[in-house]
Amino acid sequence: MLWLIIILLCLGNLKSELLDISNETNSDLEEGLFSLLLRLEIEENYNTLLIYGDDCAFPSLSRRLKIPTVLVSSGSTNFEWNFSSLTLILSCDFQAEREENYRTLMKLQMNRRLILLRGDIQPQSVCDFYSKKEQYNVAMVKDNLDQSGVVYSCRLFQEPNFEKVNLFEGNPIFIEQFRNMKGAPIRSFPDMLAPRCMLYRDPKSGKEKYIGFVANLLNNFVEKVNATIVMQEHLIEAGKEVSFVNITNWAAEDLLDIGMSEALSFKKTSFETLSYPYIMSSYCLMVPLPDDIPFNQIYIAIVDPFVLIMILLLFFVFSVMLIYLQEKSLSLSSVLMNDICMRGLLAQSFPFPRYSSRKLKLIFMILCFSSMITTTMYMTYLQAFLYTPPVEPYITSFDDLEISRYKLAITFYEEEILQFLNVSQEKVLVLEYSRFEQLRSTFNDNYIYPVTALRWITFSQQQDIFKSPLFYYEDELCLNYFDILSFPIRRHLPYRDLFEEHMLRQKEFGLTKHWIDRSFLDMRRLNLTSLKDFSRPIPDDQIEVHNLYWVFCMYFAGLGLGFCCFIVELMGPLNRWI
Template identity: 60%
Template sequence: MAWLIILLLCIGLTRGQFSNMAESSDLEERLIGLLLRLQTEKLYDTLLVYGEDCAFPSLSRRLEVPTVLVSSGSTNFEWNFSSLTLILSCEFQAEREENYRTLMKLQANRRLILLQDGIQPKLVCDFYSKKEQYNVAMVKDNGPVYSCRHFQDQKYEEVSLFESKPVFIENFRNMQGAAVRTVTDNLTPRSMATRDPKTGEKKWIGFVANLIYNFIEKVNATMDMQEELTEVEGKVFFVNISKWTADDLLDIGMAVDSTWEMTNLDTFSYPYLMCSYCFMVPLPDKMPYNEVYGVAIDKSVLGVLLVLFLIFSVMLIYIQQRSFRGLSLSKVLMNDTCLRGFLGQPFPFPRQSSRKLKLVCLTLCFASLMITTMYGAHLKTLLFSPPSKPMVRTLSDLKKSRYKVAMNWAEMDMLRFENNRKLPGLSGERVQSFEDYHEFVSLRESFDNDYIFPVTSVRWSTYNEQQQLFQHPVFFYSDDLCLSRFSILSFPIRRHLPYRDLFEEHILRQKEFGLLNHWIDRSFLDMLRLDLTPFTDFSKPLDDDAVIYVEDLYWVLGLYAFALGISCCCFALEILASINGWSRLTSYIWG
C-alpha cells in the first residue's frame, strides 16, 4: 500500500511539471507571436528588458534584435535609446528607473508588462498614468492581451492577436476635449487678443497664438487659460511663463523664449523661430549749417586740388624762365597767377607769351571755371538739403553719441551685466533699465529717438512697416550693433509633457507649409485691424523754411577774418621790406 501511495504521488508531481511546462510553452508562444506582430508593424527596433526570471530574455534571442537587459530595474547612467525601443517588464513595477534623463527619454516609449499573481489591468493603467506613461500593454500568464486607453471611459481594452485592432495607439491624437493649460504674454505681434466673430469668445491671434490654436484643434483638445496665475503674480512676462511651465503649472506657454546660454532644454520645445536680436537705432540728425562748409570739400578732393596747384605753378615758372633755377618753395606756393586762377579771379596775362604758356594759362582758366562751378553747386546743394551725421554702427560710435540704451530688467540679467560681456565698456549712465516690461515696450512703440532699443528682427519687420506711414523713417535696424545674431526662440513646455513629440511634429509641419512666414508677413495688418498700432506719425516734421542765421556763419566769418588778418600782415611786411616805399611814405606824411 505504501508503494502504491508513493507511485501515485510521483505521477501527480510529474503531471504538474508537464502542465507547468505546457503553460510556460504556451505563454512563450503567445509572447513570441505578439512580439513578431509588433516587429512586423515596425513598432520597435530595440528591446529593453527590466527584471529577470521570465520569458522575455530567452525570447529576445529568437527575435534577433538588439536587447538591453536591466535585471536590477534601473540604469546607473544616461542611455540614449531610440524612440522605437520597446520596454519589456517581467512583472508589475519591475521597471524602477531612477536615472532622470533616461526616464524622460523613455517616457513616450511603448511598454509590454507581464502580469502575475492576479494583478488587475486597471491597477496597472492607473499606476502608469500617474507617471504620465500611456503606451502600455499587458499580458497575463493564462489570459489575453490588454492595452491601456487613456481618453476612454474604460481605462483598458482587451486585444486579440487574431484581430486587426492595434495593441498600441496614439492616445493623444484625439484627446476627447481634454484641457491644455496655457497662458499668454499678450506681446504683439506674437499674441493679440480679439473676439471670435461666431461665438463672441475671447481668443488670440498671431504667429505664436495661431500655432497653439491649430494644435489644440488638431488633437481635439480645449484651451484652459490659467488667468489665476496672472492674478497671483500681478504681471505676465515671457520669463514668468517659462518659470511657470518649468514648475509644471502650465502645459504649453503661449509665448516664445530664447534658449541661448542654456544647457538644460527639458522645458523647451523644438526651435520654432530663429532670428537676430539687435538694436533699432535712431537715424542721425541733419548736419547743422555751420558744419556744412567744413564738409563741402572732401579731404581727398582738397589734396588733388593742391597737387594741381603745384603742377600749374611749376609749369608757369619754368615756361617763363625756361629753367628750374628760379624755383623756390615760396614762389611755388605763393604763385600769384595760380592763386587768382584757382579762386576764379582775373589775373594778368603774361606779355610776349609763347604757345606753351598760352596753353597753360588757358588750361588754368578752364580748371578755375570747373573748380568754382562744382564747389558752388555742391555747397548750394548741401545748404538746400544738409547731409545727415554719421550713423551709429559700432559700440564706439554709441559711446560718442547722445543716445541712451533702453533695456528691460530681464535683458539686463541675461545679456549685459554678467561679467559685462555683451556691451563692454558702456557705463551705467548710458543704460536705462525698466522694471515694467510693458512700459519698456510702450516707450519703444513711441519711437523715442533719444534711446536705442533691443528688438528681434521679427518685431522690427512690423516697426519697419509702420514707418512707411511716417513722413520719413525714424529708426533703422543695425546689423552691426547686436546682442545676438543667431537667437533661437522656442515654446516653454512642461518637462514631462506626454504629447511633446506630437507638438514638436506640429511645429515642423506648420513651418514646412509656410504658415509661420505667412503669419509673420501679415502681422502688421492684424495689428492695424485690431487698433494695436496707431496711424500716428511719430517722425518730426521737416523744416521746409530753413533759415541760415548769423551763428551758422561763425566758421566762415572766422576764417574770413583770419585770412584778412594774414593779408594785412603780408601787406605790412611788404611795405616794411621796401625802403623806397617806406621813405616815400615818411616824406608824404611829413611833407
C-alpha cells in the same frame, strides 16, 4: 516499507504529470506571447527589447526573435539609455519595472510597454499606476493568453481606463491616444506681447481669444487634438508683471503644459523644458537713421583734404613757373604771395602781361583750365549738398555708439548681456518692460532699442506710412545673432512629439510666414498700434545767416591776413614807398 515505497512512487508519478502539465502550459504561453510580439512588430517596428525581470517567458522569447535585448533583472538601469528609440519594453511582473534613472525615464516615456500580469491584479489599477508616471502606451496579458486571446490595453480618455482587445478581431493594441483628447485641458498662459500673442474678444461668442503667430499655432494644435485650452490665471501675483521668464519657469515647475510665449533659452544648460525651435531669428538693435549734415557744415564737407592738398601743390607749381619765366629768380615770399596764381585758381580775372612768351601763354592756359575745373567741381558739390544734404555716418559698432548722441534703452533682461559687450553705463538706460515698450512704440529717436527681427517686421511696415522712416535694423550690431524662438513646455509632456510635428507642418505649409507677414494688420485691427506719423518735421531749406558761419569765418580770416600783410608793408623801408 512496501506501502511507503508504493506511496513514494505514486507521488513521483503525480509530480512528473504536474511538471508535464506546467511545461505544456508554459509552452502554450510562450507561443502566445511569441505570436503577440510578432504582431506588435508588424503594427510598429521595433529593433530593441528591454526586459525588466527574468522570471518569465520573455528572456527566452528574445532568443527566438533574434533582436538585440537588454535584460534588467534588478528592475533599474545604472546607465543612461542611449539605444535606439524603437524599443519595446517587456515586464515580467506588475512591479518588475522600478526604473530610477531620470534620463532613461525621459527617453523611454512614450515607448510601448507589455506587462505580464500574475495573480489577481486588475488592469484598471495597472493603468492608474502608469498614468501617474505619465506612461500611457501600456498593454497587459495574463497567464491564460493562449486560451482567452485577450490583451488589456490602457485607454486614457475613457472610463473604464482600459480596453479588452481580442487578438482574433484584428483591432490595434496600441493607439495614439493624444490625437483625440476628448476635451481634456491643456494648461497654458499668454505673455501678451504683440505680435506674438494678442488678446481680443470674439464679437460672435463674446469670449476672450488670442491671436498672433505664437497664439495661432497653439490654438490650431488644441483644435487638432480636440482639447481645450485653460489659462492658469491664478499663477499671477497681485501687482507683479508677467513675462516670458515667468512662463518659462512655470513650465519648468510643471505648472503649465505649453506656454503661449517664447521660452527663455539664454544660459540654459538643459533643453528638456523647451520645444523644438519654432522660428530662428536675431536680436539686434533698432537704430535711428543718421541726421542730415547741417547747412553750416556743408561748406566744410565739400572740401576734401586730399583734393585741397593737390590744389595747393598746383598753386606752388604754377607760381614757381610764372615767377621763374618772368624774373629768372625765386623767393619764398614771391611764391607764397603770387597774386596771379591765386586769382587764377579762384576763377577771377588777373593782369595778363604784354609780349608774353609761348611758354608763359601755355602756363596761363593751363591755369585757366585748372581754375575752371576746380570751381565747377566745388560749385556742383555745393549745389548738390544744399539740395540734398548728406547724412552723418551710420552706427555699425558699439564703439560708434559710445561717441554718438544716442543712449541705449533696454530692460533689465539685457543688462547681463551688455556687461559682456563692455558698454559703458552712461550710454544705457534701464527701464521696466512696459515703459520700454511704450517708449519704443513712439519711435523716440533719442534712443537705440534692442528688437527681434520678427518684431522689426511690424516696425518696418509701420514706417511705410511715415513721410520718412526713422529707424533701421542694424544686423551687424546684435545682442544675439542666433535667437531661437521655442515654446516652454513641461518636462514630461506626453504629447510633445505631436506638438512638435504640428509645429513643423504649420511652417511647412507656409502658415507661420503668413501670420508673421500680417502681424502689423492684426495689431492695427486690435488697436495695438497707431497710424500716427512719428517722422521728423521737414526742415526749412532756406539758408539763414547762422548757416554761413564758416563762410564768414573764412572771410574774416582772409581779411585779417590781408590786414596783417598791409601792416608789414607799412613797416617796410621808406625808399620802397618812394
